[in-house]
Amino acid sequence: xxxxxxxxxxxxxxxxxxxxxxxxxxxxxxxxxxxxxxxxxxxxxxxxxxxxxxxxxxxxxxxx
Numbered sequence: 001x002x003x004x005x006x007x008x009x010x011x012x013x014x015x016x017x018x019x020x021x022x023x024x025x026x027x028x029x030x031x032x033x034x035x036x037x038x039x040x041x042x043x044x045x046x047x048x049x050x051x052x053x054x055x056x057x058x059x060x061x062x063x064x
Contacts, residue, residue, distance in 0.1 A: 001046045003037045013053065023052045
């Protein structure tokens with residue numbers, strides 16, 4: 001997953017930066033840095049993103 005994938009995923013799922021950051025338990029600043037390529041997306045964070053998205057699909061909504 002690269003920064004463009006992250007932005008695409010966030011927008012496709014209708015999240016604002018602060019919303020996805022809250023679900024991932026990271027700061028909005030960190031998410032912004034990830035999306036702008038100032039920080040790499042670690043394998044652990046990528047797995048967390050996938051888990052959050054999967055949970056959102058199965059729950060049908062936000063339940064963090």
